[in-house]
Amino acid sequence: MGGIHLALHVTARFITLEGGEGVGKSTQLRLLAELLEERGIACVATREPGGSPGAELVRQVLLGGDVDRWSAGPEALLFAAARGDHVEKTIRPAIERGAWVICDRFVDSSRAYQGIAGQLGDDAIMAMHAIGSGGLLPDRTIVLSLSADEARQRARARDADGGDRFEQKDHAYHKAVVDAFESIAAGESNRVRLVDATGDVAKVHRRIVAELADLLP
Ligand SMILES: Nc1ncnc2c1ncn2[C@@H]1O[C@H](COP(=O)(O)OP(=O)(O)O)[C@@H](O)[C@H]1O
Numbered sequence: 651m652g653g654i655h656l657a658l659h660v661t662a663r664f665i666t667l668e669g670g671e672g673v674g675k676s677t678q679l680r681l682l683a684e685l686l687e688e689r690g691i692a693c694v695a696t697r698e699p700g701g702s703p704g705a706e707l708v709r710q711v712l713l714g715g716d717v718d719r720w721s722a723g724p725e726a727l728l729f730a731a732a733r734g735d736h737v738e739k740t741i742r743p744a745i746e747r748g749a750w751v752i753c754d755r756f757v758d759s760s761r762a763y764q765g766i767a768g769q770l771g772d773d774a775i776m777a778m779h780a781i782g783s784g785g786l787l788p789d790r791t792i793v794l795s796l797s798a799d800e801a802r803q804r805a806r807a808r809d810a811d812g813g814d815r816f817e818q819k820d821h822a823y824h825k826a827v828v829d830a831f832e833s834i835a836a837g838e839s840n841r842v843r844l845v846d847a848t849g850d851v852a853k854v855h856r857r858i859v860a861e862l863a864d865l866l867p
Pocket residue numbers: 669670671672673674675676677678804805807808847848849850851852854
């Protein structure tokens with residue numbers, strides 16, 4: 651029995667990685683994609699905002715420009731629109747053909763940034779998500795947990811240009827985002843798992859794999 655044959659029996663899963671800028675999401679997404687590939691699991695690695703041609707256009711208007719270009723409401727609507735296109739064009743088709751989808755940020759980022767830190771409220775974000783994306787939720791969400799200070803240090807070391815529009819926001823906003831992700835994880839502990847993002851990359855990867863163990867073949 652070859653790997654391809656085995657892969658046919660694997661249930662497609664939708665996994666998201668969440669947390670503030672600099673916590674290690676993109677790094678860990680790559681390692682997770684490698685692990686799935688080694689196990690012969692077809693996988694689509696994608697990210698938000700973006701992940702489809704239309705959503706990538708919206709990404710440019712969301713992440714570029716002045717720090718105050720958008721207030722929380724219009725910003726949340728743009729994220730919901732981009733996400734809807736991403737779900738329709740990339741995520742659902744992949745799941746329907748049996749591939750795993752691993753995504754760097756998804757609706758929990760909107761809940762944390764615009765819903766909680768931006769004070770729009772969770773009901774508003776979930777209403778937009780229902781319209782835009784049919785309310786699609788991941789099978790498992792990993793929230794990488796790191797202090798706002800340590801995450802900022804990692805992001806600053808990475809971005810010589812000072813980073814995107816969200817990275818320009820003040821410390822209080824980023825602290826609110828960290829707390830928001832923790833409260834989302836606490837409220838939905840079955841789907842959303844808080845993972846310690848301190849320590850080296852390999853250690854964090856092992857912690858993530860442990861939180862996905864029941865889903866992995
Ligand atoms: N566990 C880690 N320890 C130290 N540095 C890390 C770790 N994980 C990622 N980094 C580095 O920190 C920076 C931010 O990581 P990245 O994966 O880009 O975070 P995110 O996608 O969450 O913004 C990158 O330069 C990355 O190489």
